[in-house]
Amino acid sequence: MGRSDQSSFAAQVVIDLGFDDMMTDKVRTNTVGITVLARAYLQEVTSLTSQLAYTYSANRRSSTPFTSLLFTSLNGRTKARLDAINDAGYKRWANTKWWEEGYDRIWTSKSDSCDGDEGFGTHRASVVYLTADSEEELMELKEGEIYVIGGICDHNRYKVCTSYPVRY
DSSP: OOGGGOOOEEEEEEEEOTTGGGSOOSOOOEEETTEEEOOOOOOHHHHHHHHHHHHHHHHHHOSSOEEEEEEESOOHHHHHHHHHTTTTGGGGOTTEEEOSSOGGGGGSSSOSSTTSTTOOOOOGGGEEEEOTTOSSOOOOOOTTOEEEEEOOOOTTOSTTTTTSOOOO
16 A cells, blocks of 8 residues: 555654663573573564564554654664664655654754654653553554654563653
8 A cells, every 4th residue: 555545643653762772682592490492582683673664564554654653762783783784774764764862852842743853842741652561551542642662672671661761
């Protein structure tokens, strides 16, 4: 389905990639009792970059895609991995922005969307940080909101690390 066939959902998604230093880039193995399980986890950074591509693809193919995807705190091993894949193909993804700065930049500018490189300039009340660690359940998405998702692949090593993501 092409972009012209789609009706955008007027909300924005921000993927907070500020957890690069918390992910492994080595293969791990686990042992359970006498039995040795060779559970080789994919490198977490590699897994994260695959999930970013899946997120982009799912949004692009959606009948009601989000207005835009913004990826923040792009640096370290995550950036190096993305740069190494398909000649930095992520830079050619339509309707995306990539910031080296953190997502808190959305409050520092006068622009009202992530379409410009200058930021969002939005009110904190319209920003929802989504986390699996929250005790509140989000029942519906609302147009005009900005939804921030913590970009971390940690195989549950860090419980509640995205519960208090505020860094402003």
